[in-house]
Amino acid sequence: MSDHHLGQVVVRPWGQYQVIDQGFGFYAASSHMYKIKTITIEPGKSISLQYHLHRKEIWTVLHGAGKAKIGGEKRIILEGDTVTVPVGVVHKLSNPGKTKLIILESQIGSYCEEDDIVRLNKPTEVVTPDQLPEEKK
Secondary structure (H helix, E strand, O other): OOOOOOOOEEEEEOEEEEEEEEEEOOOOOOEEEEEEEOOOOOOOOOOOOOEEEEEEEEEEEEEOOEEEOOOOEEEEEEOEEEEEEEEOOOOOOOOOOOOEEEEEEEEEOOOOOOOOOOOOOOOOOOOOOOHHHHHOO
């Protein structure tokens, strides 16, 4: 597991994130990893439409309000709300507000690195049905 970004602020076009902890499950036989991040999404910005093959994510809103798209469900999330994104489910998080949206993200799964992101809305990318997770076809 890479700790290259542990504690470092990583700037993205939509805002920034910081990995604040990571490791393996608490039981000796556990093969699951975890990673905990703070994610800040600037007003009017959003993360890409995406899914993960090896991890689920749990988002807790620390500040602001956002729009979450998880599978076919869209909802407004407010301070104190917690949402779970299961493995393989297409999702997106947006900040339609005028203040920063700050999320505490917990990742849990067999692999929790940045290359476990399948982005579906890159401008030059065409997504075909065979690229979607089995339950989304």
